[in-house]
Amino acid sequence: MKKDWTDLLREKLENYAPDVPEASFEEIRKKMLAAGAGAGVGADAPKRASVPMRRGLKWVAAAASLAAVVAGGALLLRDRSAQQSSGLADAGVQEVVSAENTADETAPVSEETIPAQDVIQEVSAPSNNAVKPTVVKPISIVKKDVQPLLADAGNAAEDSAPAEDVTSVPDTEKSESKSAEAGQSETSVQESKTAAESIRNIGLADLDGDPFAEPVEPVRKQLKRFSLGASGILAANASARGDKANPNDLSVTTDRLGNKYFDFGAPEIQYHYTAPVSGGISLRYHFTNQFYAETGLRFTYLRTWVTPSGAQQNLLFAGIPVGLGAKFASLGNFDLYGSAYGMGSKCIYGSETSNYPTNYTSLDEIPLMWSVGISPGAEYHITPLVGLYAEPTLSYYFKNEKAPNTLYKDNPLYFTVNIGVRFNM
Amino acid sequence: MDGIEALERAYKRDGAYLLSVCRRYVRDAATAQDMFQDGFVSAYTNWSKFSDRGPGSLKAWLARIMANTCLMYLRKKDPMREADDISQIGFKTVSDESLAGSIAGVRDEDLYNMILSLPDNERTVLNMFVFEGFSHKEIASLLGIKESASAMRFYRAKAHLAEMIEKYEKR
Numbered sequence: 001m002k003k004d005w006t007d008l009l010r011e012k013l014e015n016y017a018p019d020v021p022e023a024s025f026e027e028i029r030k031k032m033l034a035a036g037a038g039a040g041v042g043a044d045a046p047k048r049a050s051v052p053m054r055r056g057l058k059w060v061a062a063a064a065s066l067a068a069v070v071a072g073g074a075l076l077l078r079d080r081s082a083q084q085s086s087g088l089a090d091a092g093v094q095e096v097v098s099a100e101n102t103a104d105e106t107a108p109v110s111e112e113t114i115p116a117q118d119v120i121q122e123v124s125a126p127s128n129n130a131v132k133p134t135v136v137k138p139i140s141i142v143k144k145d146v147q148p149l150l151a152d153a154g155n156a157a158e159d160s161a162p163a164e165d166v167t168s169v170p171d172t173e174k175s176e177s178k179s180a181e182a183g184q185s186e187t188s189v190q191e192s193k194t195a196a197e198s199i200r201n202i203g204l205a206d207l208d209g210d211p212f213a214e215p216v217e218p219v220r221k222q223l224k225r226f227s228l229g230a231s232g233i234l235a236a237n238a239s240a241r242g243d244k245a246n247p248n249d250l251s252v253t254t255d256r257l258g259n260k261y262f263d264f265g266a267p268e269i270q271y272h273y274t275a276p277v278s279g280g281i282s283l284r285y286h287f288t289n290q291f292y293a294e295t296g297l298r299f300t301y302l303r304t305w306v307t308p309s310g311a312q313q314n315l316l317f318a319g320i321p322v323g324l325g326a327k328f329a330s331l332g333n334f335d336l337y338g339s340a341y342g343m344g345s346k347c348i349y350g351s352e353t354s355n356y357p358t359n360y361t362s363l364d365e366i367p368l369m370w371s372v373g374i375s376p377g378a379e380y381h382i383t384p385l386v387g388l389y390a391e392p393t394l395s396y397y398f399k400n401e402k403a404p405n406t407l408y409k410d411n412p413l414y415f416t417v418n419i420g421v422r423f424n425m
Numbered sequence: 426m427d428g429i430e431a432l433e434r435a436y437k438r439d440g441a442y443l444l445s446v447c448r449r450y451v452r453d454a455a456t457a458q459d460m461f462q463d464g465f466v467s468a469y470t471n472w473s474k475f476s477d478r479g480p481g482s483l484k485a486w487l488a489r490i491m492a493n494t495c496l497m498y499l500r501k502k503d504p505m506r507e508a509d510d511i512s513q514i515g516f517k518t519v520s521d522e523s524l525a526g527s528i529a530g531v532r533d534e535d536l537y538n539m540i541l542s543l544p545d546n547e548r549t550v551l552n553m554f555v556f557e558g559f560s561h562k563e564i565a566s567l568l569g570i571k572e573s574a575s576a577m578r579f580y581r582a583k584a585h586l587a588e589m590i591e592k593y594e595k596r
Contacts, residue, residue: 005525005583006555013540014556016533017441019448022458025436029429031462032469307558405479 011353014311227284229296229389229422270307273407277301278416282321294323294339302406313352315404317369319345325377333381338374339391345369347404366404371397379422391418428472431483432465439484446488449552450495452541460498464491492557496567499549519587527590539589547582550575 282296298319305312323341330336347366377391393416397408408414435443443464447457468475468490475486528536540548549568553559554575561579565572 017445021440
């Protein structure tokens with residue numbers, strides 16, 4: 001882009017200063033003190049400009065709302081996940097209770113009818129050693145459907161052997177039954193196994209799992225100890241402008257002779273800021289599946305320009321964030337998490353036009369920029385190793401009067417959305 | 426930090442720059458030195474009006490005071506109220522692009538001297554427009570002249586500058 005000739009002229013000559021002051025400051029000091037004594041002025045402390053809070057509060061409200069929505073969503077999803085794993089079991093227990101109550105109150109259990117819980121116990125007894133407690137929940141689900149199935153099982157048992165031969169033995173045959181007790185027990189177990197086979201083959205196809213199958217360890221995602229992320233930041237606002245002065249507020253004083261001149265107390269310059277451009281890498285270490293520590297390297301480019309001169313200053317900061325976080329919930333390929341961090345940033349590059357009103361002569365004079373932040377986040381796993389994430393982040397930059405005028409100095413509470421790709425190793 | 430201490434630091438750090446502001450408005454070097462000292466005295470007597478807005482604000486405030494001190498001096502000389510001939514006859518039309526290209530090839534020192542050689546009224550408007558960033562409306566208000574007169578002086582300054590650069594290039 002071609003520069004206007006006035007811009008070029010200003011850039012070339014703004015700081016061109018071939019002459020040096022002839023008077024020493026001691027001479028000027030004497031004049032100052034003489035003039036100050038006459039005018040009755042002292043060395044008052046300069047007034048400090050205050051940063052308006054209204055804009056900050058607006059961002060606080062926006063960020064708090066977003067954080068509340070994300071946190072609420074995370075809790076809701078977590079509750080739903082928990083219900084999916086335990087809610088069915090509770091429903092099954094209720095069914096069993098109601099079935100037992102119904103059986104007790106309305107229909108006396110006939111001798112031919114085997115109580116459902118007994119069957120379950122008998123059926124599951126042989127495999128008790130192998131079945132882990134986690135399998136108990138699906139079993140209770142089976143109980144609600146077990147009555148009609150048991151009827152089938154009972155019919156099957158009747159076909160092979162009359163029920164009274166098994167459960168209602170005449171007194172005359174009691175002695176024989178005692179002698180054949182062991183064999184009957186075996187027969188009963190075999191019949192129960194037959195019923196169990198029926199249950200397995202007929203009634204469980206539509207259930208989540210086979211309660212009689214070998215126990216399976218719950219599916220767990222393998223813990224990835226390290227995550228390496230590369231991110232960029234979308235600034236919440238495309239540009240911000242300092243409210244330190246209004247350029248239209250040029251204060252002109254007219255003396256009694258009608259001469260106009262600047263009011264020395266008039267606002268001098270107005271700072272404007274473009275949206276920060278930020279990017280970097282982050283490294284996570286997962287202590288557990290839920291908790292992790294995070295650090296990294298983040299570069300932030302800040303541009304400030306002033307009116308009325310149009311002078312510009314460009315600063316590049318390198319920051320090291322250190323933080324802790326926790327995963328709230330996992331839903332499908334999504335992970336929801338939140339973290340808090342602190343960061344120190346050092347200016348590693350700076351440039352300014354010759355007419356920029358700065359006092360810095362080297363980068364070392366620019367103090368470290370300290371900030372803290374919180375960020376809920378969501379990561380979508382494209383593959384187990386690669387994920388895309390977005391982290392709405394609310395940051396607070398600690399004020400430092402010696403710091404250059406940047407967006408973060410004028411707006412210490414700032415909202416951004418950090419997006420990037422993460423590699424889980 | 427009290428006023429004198431802050432001003433002393435500004436003197437050491439930005440003295441040359443502040444003097445150059447005076448020189449751009451006042452051609453005579455000795456007079457510019459006086460304006461420079463008067464500007465510091467004015468800064469001290471008006472120190473309570475200074476509002477510290479962070480790094481650079483003192484420098485900008487002092488530069489404004491220097492410019493103001495010079496303008497008051499020039500007003501006393503009263504070159505600003507001279508009759509303006511709003512006719513553009515006799516001035517070559519100069520395109521912004523060609524002037525920008527020409528300025529880029531001129532040494533800073535020579536360009537500085539060219540600006541110093543402009544008539545006071547043209548140089549003042551040029552300084553206020555280019556270096557202080559004022560609009561013609563603001564300049565007119567500050568100098569007590571018409572807005573069109575400010576624009577005309579700026580136009581003349583530009584034409585004079587282009588003429589000097591053309592001669593400079595032919596050397």
